[in-house]
Amino acid sequence: MDGGDDHELLEKHNVNVVGFGEQHIVLSHGFGLDQSVWKYVVPHLVDDFRVILYDNMGAGTTNPDCFDFQRHSTIEAYAFDLITILDTLNITSCIYVGHSFSCLVGAIASIHRPQLFTKFVFMGASPRYLNDVDYNGGFTSEELEQIFSAMRDNYKAWCTGFASLAVGGDFNSWAVQEFSRTMFNMRPDIALCVAQTIFKCDLRSMLGMVTVPCHILHSRKDLAIPFEVSEYLHRHLGGKSVVEIMDTEGHLPQLSSPDIAIPMLLRHIRQNIAS
Template sequence: MGVVEAHNVKILGSGDQTVVLAHGFGTDQSVWKHLVPHLVEDYKVVVYDNMGAGTTNPEYFDFDRYATIDGFAYDVIGILEEIGISSCIFVGHSMSAMIGAVASVARPDLFYKIIMISASPRYVNTVDYFGGFEHEELEQLFEAIQSNFKAWCSGFAPLAVGGDMESVAVQEFSRTLFNMRPDIAMSVAQTIFLSDLRPLLCHVVVPCHIIQSKKDLAVPVVVSEYLHQNLGGKSIVEIMSTDGHLPQLSSPDVVVPVLLRHVRFDIAA
């Protein structure tokens, strides 16, 4: 099967510039439903599912390939090559912000700029870095995923989104999270939470727009400033008044105008 079919790639709208929307852990391309209608009149929009998302065939998930972010990054390059995109505005949420960064180091020509939402190069605290988590907390998280995936999903979704179980956004995230096969969810969670991409940042020369909620369970606000200081190219930071790790789902009225502004605005201009 081709890369395009395996990742459920859809090409919408038309325009001279291409915007690629890449989702984070536990979601799929449906997380962009509030943003897509605002882009399709002016841009060619590409949406796809990361391998391992509940909408992809679990038989295609290679545990060795996706043990590092590199495997996902090579998927992005493969998708862009297969559909003939020579340059794109890459909008990456959470893990996909870092996937885009890794892909841009290998193929900077494919990326006009990267818009990072809720991005982190490392989640674990060290002596001189605050990522938000201690190793023990992550061990507990992995244990919870392994022991009772459904119960973990029910508890994690409202914490990540920043709302109660009654909210539409929490229910939506719960649905896409629970659609993942538990062993695949565990593998992807370990890849994300145990990765350390800080040494790579200086090699990212593509302009980056760093967008962050003021309150995010997974990514402290200081991480956005760390990215800004350590990326190899031009970057800009915007902290939004939103709560939660999936603001494009939980606060679209705030986030959509911000994202549209960053899609249209160039740092270098």
């Protein structure tokens, strides 16, 4: 890849690199969001880390013409996007902080290139959202189809309701308004494709191949993901892991409860898992 192609790739994902530390840390956002979800986190990191921020393809900040409906129908596509970004930046080792579906993006990337990652910090992670025998993912197949149908029928109205439920706050709260804003920015057909890719995925069989040490953070009450999913991850990941339940509500605690979530997130970024 020549210099022009490098620049085009980084521009396509709105890659930003800030900070002054020698160690790299990647912040990756979840569905319906963009890198702005980390706005309260970044100031605490820039003195000690080189912070890499980027937007997953399909986010409202990316060019919708660059979204490949066939390619991005699997989580693996986002994982290879991540690997390509890191390679383009000549990053050979990083701490990876993932939120929501981006947790599994990092996990899959590590199966292909484990040496790229020294540690994971996952917030609101799930390998499967659909209930199964002896597994509570949070949704029935009927509930997921209702979500997809509502997105098709009236995307803006769906965003308004989903934002409030996911954040766990009043619609007039700043966090709900912010999540609504970033979801509104997504093109509806792209949002539906991404949602179907995420909510229909089942990556449980891959967890044993993930050997990077993992810090798992989870809200005590999260409409999207039951807290027992974090224990499932802890039991099935192939490397060392630790779980901590945050005394927060909602799927975006870094926005809705930054006073609680951010200190805990920073502590796990800086600490290693005890042997």
